[in-house]
Amino acid sequence: MYVVDAIPRTQHYTFDALKLDCGRTLSSVQVAYETYGQLNAAKDNAIMLLHALSGSAHAGFVNDKGEQGWWYDFIGPGKALDTERYFIICSNVLGGCSGSTGPGSIDPATGRPYGLSFPVITVGDMVRAQKCLIDGLGIETLLAVVGGSIGGMQALQWAVDYPDIVRSAVILAAANRLSAQGIAFNEVGRQAIMADPCWQNGDYYDGTPPRTGLALARMIGHITYLSEESMHEKFGRALKGVDGYRYGFFEDFEVESYLHYKGNRFVERFDANSYLYITKAMDYFDLPDLASIKSKMFIISFSSDWLFPSARLKALVRSLRRKRIDVTYCEVQSSRGHDAFLLEVAPLTDLISGFLENAGR
């Protein structure tokens, strides 16, 4: 009987060069990744899992630091991505800050961190780096690509760019382009980082990082990941103290404390420049031409997600149908907003495991 390795380890794959959409070539590229389950002899059970803005390669199980993966509830025996059946690969995105090459990495040309000299990357570049990784692992087809938010954008890009490799794609809470409103929120977050005096035009790696600006960007982002409904359920107008309003510029309300907590925790694990690069890649993402897709597509929206509302995902489904692409769509009823793709374990487990069952046929 197969025994699951309970302690996953982040590994690193390196390659010499990656040609980018901006025209530049990145040299000495490293991709951090984790795998769960076993690649079968036919090498046809591999699933590429794509993480969202703040994710990392550590998607499943509990690592040696005691940290659960960002999709812990979805990866393991009997879970949506069943490790007794599938070989799951999750890599940190290019431009990220959790082991893959990004703006905080050392530029081999100068021996110093790239900072803003790091090229502006796209979702297409991220996917091209992931393709190098699976090539390195000797994997020629993917049973599925699966991702939510910017992870869903990557899944869509995989399906468009590598139709003969990707057999199916699960796209959660994402569309084939970012809305004007999404761009606007991203830009405000970037401006918050760039307005922090510690940012130093991106050259802060020897000093103090722009914590305040990054926390602010995260707070803005976090509001967009929740729904008005879930914020109301979670906090309402509950006060932090017991004595009513404090009549000062303190945190009066629970919701304020929560945002501060989220912002401050984020800066401990995330690089501000990576935030700039990854949000820019989201903004640039725009795939009008879906005709090349051959994969079975599964599009999942969440009823209270206002960053990627159901109406926009339905429009994507219609575009796919017009191209005679095999597409299934489901709207999951949830009050949890955009974050629902991380939280609605029971309905998503049913939907995804059922879809994967048929994905290879």
Add this chain to the structure above:
Amino acid sequence: MYVVDAIPRTQHYTFDALKLDCGRTLSSVQVAYETYGQLNAAKDNAIMLLHALSGSAHAGFVNDKGEQGWWYDFIGPGKALDTERYFIICSNVLGGCSGSTGPGSIDPATGRPYGLSFPVITVGDMVRAQKCLIDGLGIETLLAVVGGSIGGMQALQWAVDYPDIVRSAVILAAANRLSAQGIAFNEVGRQAIMADPCWQNGDYYDGTPPRTGLALARMIGHITYLSEESMHEKFGRALKGVDGYRYGFFEDFEVESYLHYKGNRFVERFDANSYLYITKAMDYFDLPDLASIKSKMFIISFSSDWLFPSARLKALVRSLRRKRIDVTYCEVQSSRGHDAFLLEVAPLTDLISGFLENAGR
């Protein structure tokens, strides 16, 4: 025949002291106001118009600087607030920065600007200052109180606090409390201001004001005033330049330029500390007890307003009905989001002028 004064002038009313909800008393209070139309002999045609976050006393007509009032299209002969029939008063809110006493005013106790020593004020305090103003003008009843957003909150507060004075109230795009999401956005805006090194704990009046932080706060706010739909209609993913993506951290998209423009224009006319105080008053606003109201109420929501969604205004209407208060409700179909109360001239003119016709009966 009555001739409309085409050039309104901001006047100032001062009084000695105002007792505040926080327990402190503000001395030497000044309220800036403008009036349009004529008070009739019976003194029963006065309408108090309440402005939103960024408004001022200059609501109607074109002033001597050539500036249109913030509700220009709604004030004048034959308009929603018909100056041939009504006497309209609009005053800058307490805590504001357009002539009324606020954190940028001189503290008579020190001879220096208050800054953060200015007391934290509430919507109730704003309304109490407005009551002093109408007392000073010799007005004993108001035909109507009218306002949108935080102006609507003030209108509601008027109806609750002065049931024997207010004969009717028109509340646009506002509810009897701010949502957790609204508080969250306000807090992020405040943090953006307070993170600006120029803010100097609010004591910046002798130096450079926190322009960057205030612009950022305004950009965040502005996203919440538009709808996803209106942003899509207005900008979509249109690029600023003609040569495609610029692959740098510049403004690539029209929507980014627009937000920067809005942010930068705002800092020229608004005080960052006033932004802190007024948003805090919004956060604190919470009127669970509506039983005292005797006015005829008219509640107007806008279909695409996600800061004060129709569902929340309908809940207010239900609360009023349960108390047997005379209330009319209308949802205006509009793609323009929260800002619709400033923009949907034709439907609002019909609705408001029709309501006012019956308000005094």
